[in-house]
Amino acid sequence: MYSRLFGAALPFCAELIFDNAHIIGTAPLIMGRLVMKFGGTSVANIERIKNVALHVKREVDAGHDVAVVVSAMSGKTNELVGWAAEASPLHDAREYDAIVASGEQVTSGLLAIALQALGIQARSWQGWQIPIQTSDAHASARITGIDGSEIIKRFKERKEVAVIAGFQGIHEATGRIATLGRGGSDTSAVAIAAAIHADRCDIYTDVDGVYTTDPRVVPKAKRLAKVAFEEMLEMASQGAKVLQVRSVELGMVHNVRIFVRSSFDKPEDINPHANQPPGTLICSEEEIMESQVVTGIAFSKDEAQISVRQIEDKPGVAAAIFGPLSEGNINVDMIVQNVSQDGTTDLTFTVPASDYERAKDIIVKSKAKIGYTRLDTATDVAKVSVIGIGMRSHAGVAAQAFAALAERNVNIRAITTSEIKFSLLIDAAYTELAVRTLHTLYGLDQA
């Protein structure tokens, strides 16, 4: 995950003009500019779309300029993807994109109609109409630039709501439709928020915010009022599936305040003038006055461990291992290498469970080149991560965890750390126990 997340450049930055000097803290927006994003379940049928229109109306009535970003009606993208696969299992990604982008096109038109029926000026925008420019990596394209000028002009001239098809853009050199990959509408929303200088990007989801950990595992988990971008990035990439990682990256780079909130709240129950509706604000560190040492605990059972034993400790060995894995398109997550003894060392890494067999194959085939004596692997492992920007200034945070887990007889297989996070690889059977223990340890349990 890391390699993909941090390894790639952020071509977006260079293209967008942004200006978020007018961020206005936690106070309600007074005549501000807002992006509202609704996912597939929020627009699953016409009744739900009309409900979304009421949410939008509320914000328009409060005086805001609004751009809405919509996903396809739930199930629609799967249907389209299924058809493409049925037409040919190996298919042209450019045609796949033309097919699947139609889902958001339909929703954008329907929501525009529903808004107009409420007496609100609105029009739909397809990615190619704005345009939202992308790379040519069809089916997993990156946004390279957005021209927000026409949308802003229409805000000013006639308070027209822009209803934007998410998940898609256009590769302008070829004029072909390109999609951003699954969950891409979150990224569309944040990128548009940056392009039109929005004060906030509201992501309406089926959860009412970001929690200290998964409430299904720890019923005492608390909803966080605010999370720093860096923390959310770790949480998202560590398995908290609220937001697409890429959208948080973009939010951080362009300082777009992202507000995660529930789409199940009734529009009529929400007062846009109230200080802050229920949800979690993802924002810059500076906006979080008093941060906890630990913000949240993320975990993932979808892990497999591969340990390469007694490799020669010389330059190029790590490259001999991870080069072939990268070529095989395998996302390596944790990497742990200890200081060598007697000129040899052990190297442990984890991969998604679904890539385990392929990764193992690659390492076995590269044995001569790598030069190891033994391979130890395990698929029944889990990764638990403790995240918090407060760690930067607090020593001994990880040590507390080691002690508490030892007390519960949880064996730690491997440890990695970063500035604002540490991750522990443990036996999968202990996942819930470990998460609950750490959640209590760091004072995250709800009162």
Added chain:
Amino acid sequence: MYSRLFGAALPFCAELIFDNAHIIGTAPLIMGRLVMKFGGTSVANIERIKNVALHVKREVDAGHDVAVVVSAMSGKTNELVGWAAEASPLHDAREYDAIVASGEQVTSGLLAIALQALGIQARSWQGWQIPIQTSDAHASARITGIDGSEIIKRFKERKEVAVIAGFQGIHEATGRIATLGRGGSDTSAVAIAAAIHADRCDIYTDVDGVYTTDPRVVPKAKRLAKVAFEEMLEMASQGAKVLQVRSVELGMVHNVRIFVRSSFDKPEDINPHANQPPGTLICSEEEIMESQVVTGIAFSKDEAQISVRQIEDKPGVAAAIFGPLSEGNINVDMIVQNVSQDGTTDLTFTVPASDYERAKDIIVKSKAKIGYTRLDTATDVAKVSVIGIGMRSHAGVAAQAFAALAERNVNIRAITTSEIKFSLLIDAAYTELAVRTLHTLYGLDQA
């Protein structure tokens, strides 16, 4: 129907460069250029789309340059139209267009994939990508121009099949998607054939050609090998529902040979090198060596008759009647006015049965202005039309009909004639009898 059909200008003509000097008669195309159009039932599911791909492959293998025009999968457009109506019964036609155009977008991508799977170079084209320029009459736009240069370039450079989403284009001044109205894919196909200078435009339908009359009424009806554009225009507008009228108009103006053929024929059974596969060629009169006096009999039961009695025979009376009807968007079909007696005259016209009540209302409300004494109306009437370019040079064709129908005791309520057609308004109960009588009279029965 006539008023709409012939009253409007054909803005298309001015915009397109066309060159059909290389028309090659009834001989099979040798390395020619072909448009193939498939309707909704032909692309109803992936299996059917793969079957379409085989049809296309056959023509590509025969050496032709091919552009394919596809409709939405059957039922899809109705679903989308239903959603738009559910979102708001009165909706913005521009949003309606964005929504419904997605149906053809999906099919074009799926067919491109299916073709690629057969090893054929292919790519999908949305209306806005080509672009197919249209007027801004959203939901019933007219094509104003097509730039076929890129498609032709790709024919020459790499024999790439163009898979084009039918029914849609773009109004370039606003950048919005516009659709052509129901059946618009036929029009797309013929317009594209003109723009890329195709040798023929094959329309694959659920019938295997154009018949002398409806075979359900006259089992002895014959498939016509060739029909002149003018005749087809009369047949189409008289109720033979094989082709959208507008597509025949375009074919006539740009001399695009249209071949109506069955999509149920198995691709493997067709030899593209054979002289002519089963179907009907709609072409210029010159290409029809020996024409029958009468080509076909069309009829329509969807008629209502309104007779305005004893109106003053002075200038402006017809305008007083038809002005308000036109403003009410009612398509008037037959109009019969006799030479006046005693300074007054009777005027009879017909309208589609569905418009009858509204039309009657309008005439009643305009009574003072028109100045008539009585209104006679009838809804149980039918129109039977006898069509044939041979009528131009044969006298007495209509007289034969009057005699034959009189013999059968079929009363004729009204008669209108044109150069290549005459229409009779009769009691609906006699429709089948009249059609069969005339079909036999003019020697159209199958041997």
